[in-house]
Amino acid sequence: MKKLISLIIFSFVILNLKDSFLLSAIFLLLLAALKIVPSQRPVGKRLKILLPAGFFIILLQLFFHQSHDMMTRFMFGYTVFIRLLIVSLSVLFFMSVTSASEIIAAFAFLPKKIQLALTMTFYFIPTILEESDKISMIQKSRGLRSGLSSISSVVIPLLHRVFQRAETLSLTIVSRGYEE
């Protein structure tokens, strides 16, 4: 619970911080921390997804806010981008130092039925990521090249697996006496 609250407060502070140098320093610190803590998902992969978004944000800032000079507009875009990076990496850091069990345990105050739904959701997230990695690896070994056209060869088997898992889980719960 403490970790979750810390993450929420940290994200709130970051989103309200305006000093781009301080934000850059926090970003570098986070990167260093993620180097030490073994992360579930590689940091590079996360950055690869965020970089095009950051480029787009900076580009938008350069086109709009014409009343400011070019450097101010660039720095404004950069600040927004670095905030996005910090929040994203802090979630990654949080997930690396917190087990799914701890996250679910933080919601113990909720009614049983909602807790069960949460448990299943948290159980499913890493499962889906794991499954998608496995399927992607299998398809690559069959000669799949990355690109938009390759998405269906990962998504379709992934959906099959996820539905199969969900169906068995639902049958298991019912056969163990669960009633709505």
Add this chain to the structure above:
Amino acid sequence: MSKKGIDIDSVSFSYRKGEQQLAGITTKISQGSFCGVTGKNGSGKSTFTLLLNGLIPQQIKGDFKGDAYVDGINTRSKPVAHFARSVGMVFQNPDFMLFNLTVKEELEFGLHNLHLDKINKRISNALEMVGMAKYEKSDPQTLSLGQKQKICLACVLAQDPEYIVLDEPTAMLDYTSSLHLYKILHQLNKKGKTIIIVEHDTDFLLQYASHMIILAAGKISLQGKAQAVFSKTLLLRQSGVKIPRPTV
């Protein structure tokens, strides 16, 4: 219709029109028996297990004909939760069954649902029976596949059902783990539990099963006492079932 045991009376089932999974199945599983169910892939074995606690037709919709009775009660007449007290199910893939934070909570789930008493005693006894007592506080996801399968069995044992249904429980286990699982089942059977197990490895079935059901294309091609069924090698071959080797 005798009261005790599971009776399947002329059951046909298809998930979609034109794809019949079970075609006119009639059989009786007597209380206290060790019943093996085998057949080729797609012969309807897993679908057959889903009949035994009312999951078909109550939870899984499709074209269902005939009747299934557990201790004389039609599986259509009461909710699945009612049959969960007397029929425990272990599915093929333990990864798809476990979702709680600790092994203890996993076992508690069914016990709370069924409002059973002496929860702690039931949990420790069930874990003891499958040799997993020291894993009570472990996260089920961190266990090996064999250990997960034992936890799934413990979940069922904690509920103390009369009938234990297992769908290919050894499909993902090595020989030693499979043998250990069969020894546990054999012990349970000796204590009076009825075991219904779907299995491809007929060597295990020859050794442990008292009664056999052979399915082929959704129909029962052979059924009866295990020794008698396994002696009909020609029919077994026609049903695509491996002829078991007698243990030395």
